[in-house]
Amino acid sequence: MATFEALGIRKSYGGTHALKGVDFRVRSGSVHALLGENGAGKSTLVKILTGAQRPDAGEVQLDGRVVHFANTAEAGKHGVAVVSQELSLFPDMDVLSNLYPMRERRRGPLVDRTEMRRLALPVLHSLGLNPDLNAPLADLSLAERQLIEIARALITQPQVLVLDEPTSALEASSSARLLSALKVLRERQVAVVFVSHILQEVMDLCDEVTVLRDGEVVLASAPVKSLGVSGIVSTMLGDRAKLRRVEEDAESRAGVQALAQQVTSTHAGPLTVSGLKVQGGAQDVNLEVRPGEVIGLTGLMGAGHQSVLEAVAGLRRTDAGSVTFPDGRPGPRDLRAGIARGLAYVTGDRKRLGLMLDKSIWENVAAVQSVGLGRTGLWLSVPALRQRAQDYVKSIGIRVGSVDHPVSSLSGGNQQKVVLAKWLETQPGLLLLDDPTRGVDVGAKAEMHGMVRALADGGAPTLVCSTDLEELTGLCDRVLVFYAGHMCAELSGEALNSQTLLEAMNTGRGPSAEVAA
Amino acid sequence: MSQPHGEPVLPDLALSSPVDPPRRSLASRFLRANEASVILATVGLVLFIGLLHPSFLQPSQLINIVQQAVFVGILAAGLSFLMSMREIDLSVESTFALTLVSAALLMKAGLNPWLAALAALVLGALLGGINAAAVQYFKIPSLIATLATLSMFRGLVFALSNGQQVTGLPLDHPFFSVLSGNFLGLPLPIWCLIILIAVLSLIMGRTPYGYRVRQIGSNPAAASFSGIPVARVRVQSFMLAGLLAAVAGLLGLSYFTSADPNIGGGFSLSAVAAVVIGGTPLRGGVGTVPGAVLGAVLLTVVTSGLVYFNVPANWSQFATGLVILIAVSLDSVVRNRNRGSDASES
Known part of the structure; x- marks a missing residue:
């Protein structure tokens, strides 16, 4: 054989x-x-x-x-x-x-x-x-x-x-x-x-x-x-690794929470979406994400959950309806306008959208706040940017040799933490996550979830688009399930478990629908 | 926490009955084709000019336009391979001129014109090889490398010809009489162009080489990961572009019956524009030979049309540049819209 x-x-x-x-x-x-x-x-x-x-x-x-x-x-x-x-x-x-x-x-x-x-x-x-x-x-x-x-x-x-x-x-x-x-x-x-x-x-x-x-x-x-x-x-x-992880987790949460505190003062309102119809995507979408809430969007592929996230981010055109940002004004024209107003868009597609893989870690951390938005002034001080990156390496536990190494040298989980770090740098007031832990291992996933939770606790309304049942049940307060372009179920509390989620995704019927029928 | 993938929960989700792929009508297939916009633009422009100046639609006039487009068209056909793999060759116009002048000099020196033509073809491929070597072995971006050879090859033209027009060629030889003749009412260069379009389209769309070229342009990392010999394909494409420039040079020599060292000035940029107008994007991944040639035809229609509208000759180059800008912008807008409306959930 x-x-x-x-x-x-x-x-x-x-x-x-x-x-x-x-x-x-x-x-x-x-x-x-x-x-x-x-x-x-x-x-x-x-x-x-x-x-x-x-x-x-x-x-x-x-x-x-x-x-x-x-x-x-x-x-x-x-x-x-x-x-x-x-x-x-x-x-x-x-x-x-x-x-x-x-x-x-x-x-x-x-x-x-x-x-x-x-x-x-x-x-x-x-x-x-x-x-x-x-x-x-x-x-x-x-x-x-x-x-x-x-x-x-x-x-x-x-x-x-x-x-x-x-x-x-x-x-x-x-x-x-x-x-x-x-x-x-x-x-x-x-x-x-x-x-x-x-x-x-x-x-x-x-x-x-x-x-x-x-x-x-x-x-x-x-x-x-x-x-x-x-x-x-x-x-x-392993036993030792387990102990270390818990400590690290607590530490990184504390770091993120400190950051999140500063955010709360700037943005206070909810994210609301009403009567939204996305071009070639979902229809009749109404939802409200209050500060501190983490809402999940899910569905089978092509069900429309992703189009909602993209529409909120200004990545896709809408045919009808409106999006209201936490600052009380309508949703942005495009992604850049949204980012300038405190939106963070964490994507799982690191290779294409999330990172500049051949660039160093510190350059990636600086990509949005200092380079994209130019918020740290006209002159970029390399030592200062390296120091910022170094701070994140410590505070959210990115395992790196040096912040000068290219991001491509990191493992998937650590790469994804760099993505998160570059958005944390902007002190976001609205968090959109698209399959944020794609290809990330169990330990790093839990750490990422802890950080997202901490950010939300700090007051940022958070939308998570995912199909990872563990992520949806473990991280989200409520999950909206999409089926064939429509929102078919809203699950929370006891009803939010893998079984009902999977059933709703595949059949388009939530547990409440059964009662009604 | 409950199990991430519930075990027997998966209900019978109609997994086993995949949905039929959407069928597209012939019309929508045409509109999605890369060449569609250039075809529509060319036909529209010809009809528009013809409406105001009916003499523009005379067959002899239309044939004349295509005849003028042959040289840039062939250069563009060669470039469409390079550009679909994210390379470019700005030196094609100098290759065109150098092969044309070299063949003329060899003929004047008494060499059999057919042998001189063969030598010019070999020279064209070699010049392409020089470009490839610069890009491949010295790692110079093709834009820069071929900008240098654009100047070098043109310099050779002047050096070889002493800056003088080469005349006194054996015009009664079949090389000249056959290549400048007619067949079934069309000049032979146009037949050559048609045959080249057919052969090169097959190479682009139906041979492993054509697949390689587009795969490299579409995703260079994945191409080398799949074991595609990127270096070899690159050398082949540069040599193909050089060879085609030599073909254009020979057709030019038989058409002009003399060799001017300034010939072909500005052809490279027209050819690049023709390729882009034809539907091969600058980011590569897609390549269409007929589109590139039609792009060249469209540019010629514009230049000839300007004459009909009494645009002063000194303004025609400005107008041509403007048309290129408009054409490429329109194309880009249309493409973006198509992409937007097609964007499915991903």
Whole structure:
């Protein structure tokens, strides 16, 4: 039986040892979860397994033979395919050509689209997708694009498939599609490496689990059935890490709360939306977010929840209705006008919207307040900006070597904290969060939630657009569920739980509707 | 806290019945095509001028316009590959002139014109290769590198020709009589243009190379991640642009029957404008060969139209620039609107 193994892998960056001799083994026909906290070495191991990086020591074996991958393309040739955390598709190209980068089927010198379509359709259907193959990829939603990326890997009929955070942007229904796809992969004897932060998903989808902590394996190939979510969590965190985290959390909350105090005085009113109709989005939206409230917006993809957030931010045009900002004036014309009036827009799409990845951490922290709005004066003092960034590194617990390092050198969770830091810098009076913890691990997620809560307590009305049930139930006071362009349910208190949320998202009926009927 | 993904909660969500992709009518497909706006603009402008000056619509006049657009059109066709992968070549007009003058000099020196033409084609590809080398190995942005070679190649033209027009070519040779002839009522250069459009469109839209070019422009990071040989594709595209400039140069030589060292001045900018007007955005990712050529035709329609409206010759360059600005702005506005109304939930 074929296996995919990594033996004694070591890798260090500068002085940090990311991996300290890791053994990892995946059997064919099994789905193997690779878990670990932010910075535990997961991403590094995945990069080495897929040829994106080479280990300092140790070797990768496929079927008992040692293999060396110079790059991901070479790994692909050996049958190791990867679906990466960040989307790597071509938005201008049509869907079909996105499925075959460098692998187009040919007839003579020309690309054989008929053959490509014939091969692609069964794979797409098995994932529950049926897109217009000639439409540009940019027409698809984020969740559909992520499924396309999975389909692209499946088409190569890989021996090993690495799914690096495949479902972080997916809806529950897409996860269900993935579940059926994984069944097919098991039958085909593919070895699947599954990296995810959503532990329940791991419990549902995976057979075995390996946990990394601080660059070492702390749990090797344990059957998932023998573990519960809480067991996995404590293995991931370890006892010492757990204690430290609580302290850090309290500390960062205090820091944020101090900041939030200053905000309260400037903005006092609620955010109100009445009779809103968004162009190509949701209709008849009425909502009020009082200072200190955290309201969630959710729904299946295309349900319209996201269009509301974008309309409030001034990113999308509206056909009817009105938005009133906490300062009592109508909503902004565009995002910049909104930001100048105290709006903060924290997005989970770090690569595209959230950060300038190649710039240093301090430049990113300064991006809105000092550079974008020019609030700190005409001259930018680099030492002062570095010091500000340094303060945030301490106060909200960003794990960095130096604020001069590029943001791209940070793990996903720490990158997202930099996004938050740059908005905290503006002392926002209105907080809009769009899938804020996408691809962020459990620990960092809890910290982020603590900070958002603290900001809201300080008086900033907060809207969270998310499909992460844990985030919605844990962070929000009320959650508005959208279905097919309309608000279908408002859940709070006892009714706000994963089960009712998921039912409302999928059926368009809230618990109250049942009573009425 | 309750479980993030409730286990058996997932009701039968009609997961297994994916929705049919929306079907689009032929008309809306046309309007979404990248070439749509340039086609509409060209036809509209021709009809508008024709309405006021019916003589503009005479076939001979229209043929003449296309004939004039052939050179910039071919340069634009080559540029559409480079620009869809986020590169640019400003030196194409000098490549055009240098291949044209070199071929003329070789012919004057007594070389068989067909062999001289072949040498010019090789030279064109080599000049493209020089651009590629500068961009690839010395890591100079193509805008800067080709600005330098624009000047260098033009300088070579003057040096080789001594600043003089090259005349006294063997005009009775088939090279001149065939290439400047007619076939089925159309001048041969126009046939060449049509064939080039067909072949290059196939290359752009249906060959792996054409896919690579657009993929690199669409998402450079993902392109190298997918194992696309970005460097090789870049070299190929620069050489293709050079080769096509040489083709244009040869057609120009047979058309003008002499070689002026100043020939082709300003063609590069017209060609870049033609590519953008034709629907290839400056940010790359999309490329259309017919659009680029039609962009060149549109620019020629404008210049010829100005004559009909008695715009003084000294103002025509200003007017052409203004038209380019308007055309590109309109295109950008239309594109943004399309994008806005199409924006689905994401």
